[in-house]
Amino acid sequence: MTYYGRGPTPDECVVRNLIDIHARDRGDEVFIVYDDGESWTYTRLREEVRSCAAGLQRLGIGQGDHVLVWLPNGPEAVRSLLAINYLGAVCVPLNLSYRGNVLEHVITDSGASFMFCHAGLLDRLDDIDTAGLETIVVVGGEMPRQNRYAMLAESEVLKPGAEVDPPAREIQPWDTEFVLYTSGTTGPSKGVLSSYTHRHAHAMASTCIQPGDRRFIHGPLSHTAGAGAIYTTLCKAGSIALVESFKTDLFWDQVRRLKPQVTSLLGATIPFLLRQPPSPHDRDHGLRAVIVAPIDENAIAFGKRFGVEVYGIYSMTEMSVPLFCGPDLDRVGQCGTPREGVEVKIVDENDLEVEEGQSGQLIVRCDDPWVMMHGYLNNPAATAKVWQNGWFHTGDLFRRDPDGQYIFMDRMNDMVRRRGENISSFEVETAMSQFPGVREVAIVGAESEFSEDEILAVICPIPGAEIDCAAMIEFLRPRLPHFMIPRYIRIMDDLPRTTTQKIIKAQLRDGGLTADTWDREAHGIRIKREQMA
Secondary structure: OOOOOOOOOHHHHOHHHHHHHHHHHHOOOEEEEEOOOOEEEHHHHHHHHHHHHHHHHHOOOOOOOEEEEEOOOOHHHHHHHHHHHHOOOEEEEOOOOOOHHHHHHHHHHHOOOEEEEEHHHHHHHOOOOOOOOOEEEEEOOOOOOOOOOEEEEHHHHOOOOOOOOOOOOOOOOOOEEEEEEOOOOOOOOOEEEEEHHHHHHHHHHOOOOOOOOEEEEOOOOOOHHHHHHHHHHHHHOOEEEEOOOOOOOOHHHHHHHHOOOEEEEEOOOHHHHHOOOOOOOOOOOOOOEEEEEOOOHHHHHHHHHHOOEEEEEEOOOOOOOOEEEOOOOOOOOEEEEEOOOEEEEEEOOOOOEOOOOOOEEEEEEEOOOOOOOOOEOOOHHHHHHHOHHHOEEEEEEEEEOOOOOEEEEEEHHHOEEEOOEEEOHHHHHHHHOOOOOEEEEEEEEEEOOOOOEEEEEEEEEOOOOOOOHHHHHHHHOOOOOHHHOOOEEEEOOOOOEOOOOOEOHHHHHHHOOOOOOEEOOOOOOOOOOOOOO
């Protein structure tokens, strides 16, 4: 088949092709290093993947079938994820935190009849309706004694040295590679349909990752940042250092031992690393670049302290990095400028472009087909809603600065309206997170006796720390406009979260003003409007 235009060819983006080509051209090079020191070369990777793919094929898994993977980070997860794609089947990775109604929804919504599942998770299936799920490959632990599903040990699936039949047709760049479930902060999780072209565009957009780089993966492989990082490594012929999860006290030791050049960090993880005691070894690690979302003062401080290049990224599961910036970052919320082949606009509620400097929703479209998601599984209404007027609607508020930089301000649903002012929860959270003893903070609107909202700050302290609310207000006076300083502060041990660890702000809003909420006005602390000098 002849390919025209700028889209990737199968040899450039299809997992089966990439694995075969790398095993042929760089078979002795390391593809992955695990936390226990085990490593696979590209030749070993192909052997492991084909062994699993052959077993799946003999069990009836074929091109286009959906297969669930519910495994912790490790060799079994890597082998399963890639073997599914090697057959041209669709991989549906599940978050390890799923349980109850959320687990029931994603299993039934996926349409999968086949699952890889860790033995330690099986009991979560007992009390839910998993209609359609028939066969489970049990990884780790003992085989359970029950007859609800056809149960197989992983050893029964692996077929070392067995031949893998070619797919019924050539796997194409526009075929679905993954179904990746979003967190569902305001409703049931949605399954994002992600093609090989979509994942390839995401991989190639991160220009700080050079061919041959080793990528440190410490996040779950059920997220786009985890599974996507494995795919990026295949596209760029690099290698991976994979650990089970992010652990503050082990992070730098793992970096030194596994020798990656690049990693990604969520904004919530950086404060934990910054609050470790300074050490003469802070820059003795070999890490060159860190990709962070979103950029805040902590991210900028992280780069300066540890001597790494910090890159800002704006993306989501549905997109392929429309904005990217770095390493010279100088403002909170900075996301960069559109990459080649991407068009963005900042618009009002009628999709009309706002004036420069004003805030509005960011909408995105791309020059080429298939480089963003091609829909939500079984949810045409939600698909149509985000693709209004031919543009993808992000639901995020941005402004564009005079130098062309796009600045993230807030999720539209998280913006607080107070006495005529639109207040970015992100900006308030960034300022409050600098106060000593704060581990995490979430800003939501609270009912006002006047109109619109008052600002409620929900703070999680560092274990053992105490937050002086009055001192917090004084700390914020020189750092925020008067209208952004919260009236209410509530202290909580932990914030409510989705299974993908996003804060459920709707639950905090619905909780309202609890008996333990501190009110600065009740304590005689008032914030006067600033006057022009």
